[in-house]
Amino acid sequence: MLTRRWFGACFLCAGVGGFLASEAAAQGGPSSAVRRKLIKKSETGMGNLVTLLMEVEVPAGVEVPRHTHPGIESAFVLEGEAELYVQGQDNQTMRPGTGFQVPAEVPHGVRKVEKPLRLAITYVVDKDKPLVTLAPG
Template sequence: MLTRRGFGRIASCALCATAGFLATDASAQSPPSPTSGVRRKVLSQVEGPTPGYVTIIVEAEVDPGVLVARHTHPGVESGYILDGAIEIPIEGQATRTYKAGEAFQVPPNTPHAGARNGDRTLRFTSTYIVEKDKPLASPA
């Protein structure tokens, strides 16, 4: 198991956050490649809630105008917008804009993205409950 510092480069989020916007081949056990305009900080990472899963809480920032590529996570993503706003198209759901004080959830293995985040930096947290040893995010 990696240290908290090793997970410090993982993001979701958005998004996941996500911070998912983490569309890489990196596993939940190794940090993904950095994404330009996206900053992530792992706040907590623990085993569980059941064997074979890990819970990761991430805080992320996305610069204005940065598009978060379409991606999936091997588990549920629950996010909360701290500042700013972002439009999140989630497959099978109507595209919706989330703003500060609002929360979103993305079902496991469901393609989603992030776009139109306005003219200010987006800040959000995401909690991922994902299968251990699988990529935290994969391109969709």
């Protein structure tokens, strides 16, 4: 049975529905605990790459399971506190004013969301691939 927490995290990772790196990736369902908002989409002029600037809000207590992106993720923490884990790197505590980058196709996730988390995230990704894919493990 899916819990509300898992459903929200699953939605953030877009594991259900195969979202592509487009406006559809920013849309949230009415029962989703995680809010994603597309701020700006720009074609890069380099093949199929697109740049997406998003605001993402994760409520306290919601965990984002291991997932990957088909390009680079660069984020800046606006509010909140949580732990980021990235395969091959030390875990880091995300706090306001800190930032991080995750290379393409590297599994990562968020846990220990002690305070509601608000991030400004820029993705440079292949627009023809799902923005997010759940990673095993």
